[in-house]
Amino acid sequence: MINENNYETYFMSYIDNELNATERAAVEAFVLTETKYAEELAFFEKTKLQAPSVEMEDKIFLYRFPEMDAKLDTDFKNSLYRKEAPVPKILFTPNLMRASFAIAAMLILLIGLQLFKSDTNILESNALESNVVELALKNKTLLAITNNSSTNSNQTENTILPKGMNKVAISNKINNINITIAKSTTNQASFEDQTIATNNMNTNIVSRSEDFSETNSENDSQSIVVAKFNEAQISSNSMETMATEEEKIILPTNYKEIDTEEEDRTINIGMLEIDGAAFRGITRKFSALLKRNKLEK
């Protein structure tokens, strides 16, 4: 039943249209009994909003049309696909390319320098070998002389040792010396002074061998003189070669002028032969890159 305590709930349910017919009739009867409740109900009714006529703009976009669900045939769609060749991946970025070019250039220069150094070392080692040969020759001659002197002394003093033994020993030594001389001559064909010295040595040795073959004590003494003379000659020659050693080590370097306009030219760096046109292209690219970098900076 509606009373003074619950009439508000009934009134609000009444205006919300949440009461059934019996309850609505009860509320209307309650209001009729008391005028002040009629005013209350009127106030509650005033709180009820009237729906304004609001129309949404662009409502057309909400509608669904058959075109929206239109689909192409799969065969036709497949025919639209473009089948392109796979694009190769760029492994080198511009910066990496620059760095790799720089490293390659450095490596080429280093290899060239190493090869140049190895050439000079070979020449130096040849020069040293010649000196060693000369020194060996000197020692041999001295040995030969001492043997000669010993044989002479043996001959003069009429010792037990036969002359043939000395001859054989000396001839063996001479053969060894000849071999070393041959080696030295083959290694250093260009050094004229040295070859002269070796020729003198050969002649002297030959003369000495001839002297030994004669087995004459008088001739032996002469050969000693000749040997001493040759020794002096060899020593003088060796001194000359020592003096000219530094000049020989410094090889004459031929600088060839490169014609930059020649298209088919080749540049030799050490043992490497570089195509001139390609090298010029690389240098131009380098210069262009450097210029670009400068401009960017």
Place this chain on the structure above:
Amino acid sequence: MTVTFRSRARLMLIEPSFIHEQLSMTDLEFNICVDDYSDGVYRFILKISKNKEDARDIVQTAFEKLWVNREKVETLKAKSYLFTVAYHLMIDQLRKESKIIMTDSFDENANAITQGSSELKQLLLEAINNLNHTQKSLILLKDYEGYSYQEIGEIMQLSESQVKVYLHRARQILKNRLTHLEKMSA
């Protein structure tokens, strides 16, 4: 109404046979839902969000969701589904905007919508402006759309008794406000 007729006319412009063959019932039902409910959802959202662009976006999203879930949603429950989705989208939008200072008021938008309304309505709109979002939503769903307590509860995810209590509380506030304003004016 013009939009409704225009849209239906456009549908008919396409070859009728094609429509019958291609356009399923779901499409037609959806377009009928647009005709019948879009204005109501838009009005409801606009009253609370106070922003036409936001209201339009919310309505569009709600109808998109209806289309996506057309297989699951019954045609008879499409209206409550639309209001439910729109209400929750609006709540999310308002939560985002709560961090931003609201400059425009309910009155400004209300004035634009209810041009030529009486002084009582103006006072009522001012009173509604002081209600919270839940109370406002309850009033609007009840008065504008005529939903029952149960339907409102489904839309706003409240129990029927909660809807009744909150709505009555809101009406009491409005009534007191109107009484006070009338006394002041008198």
